[in-house]
Amino acid sequence: MEPGGAIYRFVTHDCGEPLTYGLVIDARESSAAQACAGLSALAQAANSHPDACAFGKIAVIAREGIFTFQVTGDNEALPVFCGNSTAAAILCIGGSETVVAVHGPAASPYRVSARIEEDRVRQDWSLPQGEIAERDWRGQPFVAIGALNEYAILRGNLPDGVSAETAQNELLGSAPTGKLAVVGENAGGRIVAFYNSNGRHGAVPQTGMASIALAARSVGWLDNCFPDKRLTYQTRSGPRTVQLPAIEAEGDGTVRFAMPAIAVTLSPMLEDLAA
Numbered sequence: 001m002e003p004g005g006a007i008y009r010f011v012t013h014d015c016g017e018p019l020t021y022g023l024v025i026d027a028r029e030s031s032a033a034q035a036c037a038g039l040s041a042l043a044q045a046a047n048s049h050p051d052a053c054a055f056g057k058i059a060v061i062a063r064e065g066i067f068t069f070q071v072t073g074d075n076e077a078l079p080v081f082c083g084n085s086t087a088a089a090i091l092c093i094g095g096s097e098t099v100v101a102v103h104g105p106a107a108s109p110y111r112v113s114a115r116i117e118e119d120r121v122r123q124d125w126s127l128p129q130g131e132i133a134e135r136d137w138r139g140q141p142f143v144a145i146g147a148l149n150e151y152a153i154l155r156g157n158l159p160d161g162v163s164a165e166t167a168q169n170e171l172l173g174s175a176p177t178g179k180l181a182v183v184g185e186n187a188g189g190r191i192v193a194f195y196n197s198n199g200r201h202g203a204v205p206q207t208g209m210a211s212i213a214l215a216a217r218s219v220g221w222l223d224n225c226f227p228d229k230r231l232t233y234q235t236r237s238g239p240r241t242v243q244l245p246a247i248e249a250e251g252d253g254t255v256r257f258a259m260p261a262i263a264v265t266l267s268p269m270l271e272d273l274a275a
């Protein structure tokens with residue numbers, strides 16, 4: 001079975017630099033079971049933008065909300081949370097303001113309220129903080145947090161001779177959607193590198209920034225790494241610095257934060273793949 005509905009390619013970008021590439025399936029009149037069937041048929045198309053910092057993303061709009069996926073090297077579409085592909089789906093839905101349920105690997109969807117300003121999408125996410133665990137790996141402290149995907153946040157550079165892939169496997173097991181953030185040091189100061197299951201992220205994932213901000217509320221050493229609440233990361237064109245999202249506690253036990261506004265370009269791929 002193949003997914004049905006209008007299909008769009010999307011690219012999120014910042015100052016003309018492509019950030020995340022993937023597909024949006026607009027099947028809002030269909031159930032999630034119908035809309036999300038057979039996503040592996042789109043794996044090659046979702047992975048066909050190697051210039052982007054992240055790729056292989058698929059966002060599905062169904063009656064129950066937005067469902068976001070990462071395509072693996074085995075052409076399997078696995079649920080993940082992704083601020084960029086969620087922004088693309090929200091732009092596809094349209095309207096100046098909207099509130100949607102966003103489904104990922106968590107047992108329940110997260111509430112996202114969004115505003116569209118021309119081609120830019122601003123999002124406020126509400127979700128449970130989730131479990132945060134401090135652990136040690138090869139003599140270095142790290143934090144495991146699963147509120148927004150399975151993240152390991154490691155303090156210090158990777159040990160000599162240890163690749164990011166090895167570190168991910170040891171810290172996260174064989175989780176195909178597990179992610180690693182290395183809070184390292186170089187001559188210019190502290191810099192963070194992010195790694196997906198398919199290699200180093202060429203920029204900074206929105207869920208990665210939010211995961212660090214969430215964990216820093218409870219972990220003193222991590223909070224001390226960002227005394228001004230700003231994070232420096234490496235891109236192809238050099239280091240950049242961004243503000244970590246402010247986390248606000250809500251009365252029902254959830255937290256709320258804003259994702260950075262992101263520019264999105266949509267282009268039709270197929271009007272009806274199922275026809």
